[in-house]
Each structure stands twice: as C-alpha cells, then as structure tokens.
Amino acid sequence: MLKVHRDICGYCGCCVSVCPEGALELIDAYLCIEKSCTSCGICAKVCPLGALEVVNEK
Amino acid sequence: MKNKYDVLVIGGGPAGALAAKTAVDKGLSACIVEKRPAIGAPVRCAEGIGKEALQEFIDPNPRWISAEMTGAGIVAPDGFLMKLESNLAGNKVGYILDRKIFDRELVWRAAEAGADVAVKTRASSPIIENGYVIGAKVESCGNVMNVTADVVIAADGVESKFSRWCGIDTTVPVREIMSSVQYVLTDIDIDPHSTVFFLGNDVAPEGYLWIFPKGERSANVGIGISGKKSGEGHRAKDYLDRFVKKTFPQGKLIEHIAGGVSVCRPLDCTVGDGLIITGDAARVVDPLTGGGIYNSMYTGRLAAEVAVESIGSGEVSKKALMVYDRTWRASKMGKAIERNYHIKEYLIRLPDTKLNEIIHSVSKINLKEFTTMSLIKEIICINPKLMIELGALAASIR
C-alpha cells in the first residue's frame, strides 16, 4: 500500500505526472491516492523529497 | 462564475493566462479555473527567461523582475568554470522573474480584458457528450457545478490530469521526469548578474544544478535529476543539500520548493474533440534546458487563437483543432523542442570525462548570440569530432 508522509510532501505534482494508473491527484496541498493504485512504487522513486513509501499490507 | 462560456481554461499558470486573455481579446467569453488558493504560489520554477522570449509577450517590468542577467557560467564535472559573457558588455541576456507576481500579472491582465477567474476551484472531471469535451465538473469550496464550453483548454501543468481523464495518456516516462528541489537562499556570495549551471554525475545525474540570482545576495539554488537516478538516499534533495552545505554553509533558506519538469517528447497529439492541450500539460517544455515559461505562453495564446477560429466556423472537432497541433510543431518552438530533445539524449549519455573535455575546449569562445543554440553550434565548431558522433543531428543544427 502506498503511504504519503504528509509532513515531508511538498505537494509539487512530480509524482502525479509519472503514475501510469493516474491514481494520484493533488487537491491543492493534499495528495490523494485513488483505488486504482497498484503499489508499483514508481511515484515513490521519483519524489524529490522522499514523501512516498510503499508499505507491506498486514 | 457562470455555467457556460465559449472557452473554459483549466489552470491559471502562464499557459492558461495567455489562453484566456487571447480568447477575450478576440471577443469570446472565457473563464480560468485554478485549483490553488492563490495564483503563482507556491512557485514551481527557477524563474529564468530570455530577454527576447519574454518581450514577445510582455514588456519587462521591475515589479516582477527580480534580477537582470548579463552572463552565464557552466561548471564542468571537474570543477572548471566556463564563463559566457554577452558580447556587448552590460547587455541584458535574460531575466530572473518573480513568478509570484509575474503569474498574477498575466492572470490579472486576462481578468482586466474580461475573463472570469475562479481560484480554489478545481476541475474534477470532464463533461463528455458524443465524444466531445463540452466542459468540466468543477469543485469550489464544497460546491460542485457543471461548466460547459465550446472549447476546453487544458493548461493544468505538469500533473496534466484533465487530458488523461479525457482519455489521452499524459504519463511522463520515469527517466524523463526531472525530479527537482529548489531553495531560495539569502545572504550568500554570488555574481548577481550571472546564472551558473553545474554539470556532472556526482552533482546532478542526467540533469543539472543551478544558481539563478534573485538579488545582490540571494538566489534560486536548485537541482533537477532524472527520475531514473532518483531513489532512497540519492534524491534531488540529497544532492542539493550536499551542494548547499559545501558551497553556501552560511546561507539562509527562506523558501523550499519541489517540482517535476518533463523532458520527454511532447504528447503525440495535443488536441481532441472540443479540447486543446497547452503548456506543461502538453509536455512542451524544452527538453534540454527544462525551460517552459515561454513555451507555455506561446501554446496558450495559439490555443485560444485556434479556438476562436474554430468556434467562429462552428466546427470544434479534433480535425478542426488540429491546426493548433500542426502550427506549434512547425513553429520555431516546435523545431527547437525536437532538436533539443536529440541534443539532450546525446548529452546525458556522455561520461563526465567527455563533458570535461568539451567544456574545457570551448571555454574561450566569444558568442555572437546568447542562446543555447549558439553555444551548441560553437561546441560543434570547436570539436569537429563531435559532429561525427552527433551524426545526422549535426546537420540539423547548422
């Protein structure tokens, strides 16, 4: 599951532009993750600040 | 905001502002919807623009110009500084804008000309009828409403979600997103009239680090690296922090921003039925420099011109709007994007040793013109070997 560290996120939209599923959406400063996210991790790789993390589901 | 316009513009950056202003200047009704609460903030830009490029759209005004540039420097991977001075001493070659004010000025001009503007108002989905984009559902402070239009202009920047919702794939390939961070630093020792670019795999892999002066002792200090090279422990922020710690240990950080810049090819097609895509949303950033302010203003204005024609003739199909796509591709901007894409692809594959070699050998040139292209031409002129390596590309440059 993809997790947003909101204290780190700079709501810049870099991650939004690379998501192949279109699963990310910025509502001004709030990054939303939609159900279509496959936890592929592409967004987490490119985030300039390191605000995204794919965590294992329990 | 009304619920019907001739032209609905999604996004209030330079592309959207020019689109709306052009549409109303030509007698149409237009509305800009901008999801952020303020135009121009937070800044997602190093704010550099060439003098002539800017003047094509607006006369320079000290209110939104932070600094005037007369030269530039390129620092090779080995630390060697190549200085490029404008031929005519004291001659301005470019500006560092204050985009918080500049973007507002552009939107203000659109509003003054008669466009409606709604901030904190997000387009959340397109309205599609018989395959035509005929408007957008917009959400504004808890209110949802449908706004219809003859033509919708997507100017929604790097995120480019609106066109995606219309069925156009706008995904930027990982290796072609510049993952970027920038600090505004103050109380630092800089040359206040020269931009500086740092190259090299250890400094900014497949990208560059920049110092763009904002005043006598302050500057935008930022970096963009390829998404491919980004990851835990080696993100844009890690590289920038290392540089700042070493170069400006006393600097005071007064602004911290992040961003993404696409350096891929533009979208295969930048129109749809009832839809025109402009600026960063169309991926028309210069792939070599990462500059997109001019290209956004250019495509925004052109989009509105084509929309006006098409609405006038009662035909807003993809086929009719294709004039836009063809015109920008054939323009100076379109050709520069194509050519600079090849140059970028060539340069990012060069090892540091080769980059050092090139920069050392061209360090003594006296540029007649101050453009990226004149620099590339000189590089080829001085390194004839490079011409062979560049192959067909070299021919297109001369």
Ligand SMILES: Cc1cc2nc3c(=O)[nH]c(=O)nc-3n(C[C@H](O)[C@H](O)[C@H](O)COP(=O)(O)OP(=O)(O)OC[C@H]3O[C@@H](n4cnc5c(N)ncnc54)[C@H](O)[C@@H]3O)c2cc1C
């Ligand atoms: C770190 C960095 C440095 C840069 N440096 C330079 C430089 O020195 N020189 C240069 O020329 N270019 C530079 N650029 C590129 C430049 O900033 C962009 O090309 C330019 O801002 C693009 O203009 P635009 O109007 O297309 O998009 P933007 O300016 O990004 O505007 C798009 C707007 O649309 C809004 N929006 C998005 N989705 C919606 C929605 N659904 N509903 C309503 N509104 C929406 C956004 O909030 C945003 O305000 C840089 C970019 C970055 C990230």
Ligand code: SF4
């Ligand atoms: S790329 Fe990172 S900082 Fe930027 S919006 Fe996405 S999570 Fe936030």
Ligand code: SF4
């Ligand atoms: S993990 Fe993959 S699918 Fe999920 S938001 Fe990130 S890029 Fe998109």
